[in-house]
Amino acid sequence: LPRLLKPWLAHAVEARAPQTPSLPTAPLAGEPSLATAPRLIDPHEEAAPAEAPSPGDALALPHVHARRVDHVARAQGLRELGDLSGAVTELRRALHDDPGATDALAQLARTARLSGDTALALDAYARLAQAEPTDAGALVQQARLLVAQGRFTDAVPVGEEALLRNPEDAEVYQVLGRAHLGANELSSAILRFQQAVHLDPEHGHALNNLGFAYLRASDNARAVEVLTQAAALLPHVAYVQNNLGVACERLGRLEEARAAYAAATRLSPRYVQARVNAERVARADPGLALPQAPPPAAP
Numbered sequence: 586l587p588r589l590l591k592p593w594l595a596h597a598v599e600a601r602a603p604q605t606p607s608l609p610t611a612p613l614a615g616e617p618s619l620a621t622a623p624r625l626i627d628p629h630e631e632a633a634p635a636e637a638p639s640p641g642d643a644l645a646l647p648h649v650h651a652r653r654v655d656h657v658a659r660a661q662g663l664r665e666l667g668d669l670s671g672a673v674t675e676l677r678r679a680l681h682d683d684p685g686a687t688d689a690l691a692q693l694a695r696t697a698r699l700s701g702d703t704a705l706a707l708d709a710y711a712r713l714a715q716a717e718p719t720d721a722g723a724l725v726q727q728a729r730l731l732v733a734q735g736r737f738t739d740a741v742p743v744g745e746e747a748l749l750r751n752p753e754d755a756e757v758y759q760v761l762g763r764a765h766l767g768a769n770e771l772s773s774a775i776l777r778f779q780q781a782v783h784l785d786p787e788h789g790h791a792l793n794n795l796g797f798a799y800l801r802a803s804d805n806a807r808a809v810e811v812l813t814q815a816a817a818l819l820p821h822v823a824y825v826q827n828n829l830g831v832a833c834e835r836l837g838r839l840e841e842a843r844a845a846y847a848a849a850t851r852l853s854p855r856y857v858q859a860r861v862n863a864e865r866v867a868r869a870d871p872g873l874a875l876p877q878a879p880p881p882a883a884p
Contacts, residue, residue: 644677644680644693644705644708644709644712657675657676657679657686657688657689657692659675660672660673660675660676660679660689660696661692663675664696669696669699669700672692672696673693673696673697673700673705676689676692676693676696677693680693685716687713687716687717690709690712690716691709691713691723693705693706693709694706694709694710694713694723694726697709703730703733703734706730707727707730707731710723710724710726710727710730711723711727720750720751721747721748721750721757724743724744724746724747724750725744725754725756725757725760727743728740728743728747728760728761728764729760731743732760732764732767735767737764737767737768738764738768740760740763741761741764741765741768744757744760744764745761748761753784754784755780755781755784755788755791756781758777758778758780758781758791759777759778759781759788759790759791759794761777762774762775762776762777762778762781762791762794762795762798763794765777766794766797766798766801771798771801771802774794774798775795778791778792778794778795778798779795781795782811787818789814789815789818789819790815790819792811792812792815792818793811793812793815793819793822793825793828795811796809796811796812796815796829796832797812797828799811799832800828800831800835805832805835805836806836808828808832809833809836812825812828812829812832813829815828815829816845816848821852823849823850823852823856823859824849824853824856824859826845826848826849826852826859827845827846827849827856827859827862829841829845830843830844830845830846830849830859830862830866831862833845834862834866834869842862842866843866843867846859846862846863846866847863849862849863850863
């Protein structure tokens, strides 16, 4: 049997109940009938709620099995087969067996995120952050998901908690800056992006976000400076080139703006905003009104 099919086979074997021999339909001669035999019940006996959900635990999936099962290994096999839903189920079973299993929590968060179950991924990252109280990684991932959902005010306290755990991680400041930027808190966003760049001067995405925040604040000279650095570090990212074009155009540096817009449209022919900007600047008069910044497009 191929190795990757073993998780399914093991699950099928485990779920199969043992067969019990059927009783005769009529009592044999000389034997007492079992049809009217009374059932002895212990009034103090309580059924064990084996399938009842664990109170307050939305991640664990209750189940029973006759022998110990490596649900994490099963999940890995199912994920390799492309069965993300089955992998999520196995990882939730693993958490029922061991609620503090950080490996299962981390894999559940990643797998749920891949499968599109953002709510489950957020819960898993939150639990992982509790299980690893000195590590900021789970909080950073949780904040990124919140930002991606547009929940900027929810992302800020998560990012602040990550900052307390690891104040030397540039990614913490990057995600905090994105949360503040999404909430239109420009001064806080600029500060966080500056701190990210201070810790990692070659963080191209943080430089791009800082430049975009400067554009939003109409600080165009600083925007050109940092976006030029971002474009050099990320030469194949179209939206960075487009942002640089906007900054140059605002300062009246039309030739540089044309070059940046041309690079953006070449890198991404379907980038509508860059194409519109390129067409406008191609026929622009230096005395025309300067363009507004495009919407943010930062990772």
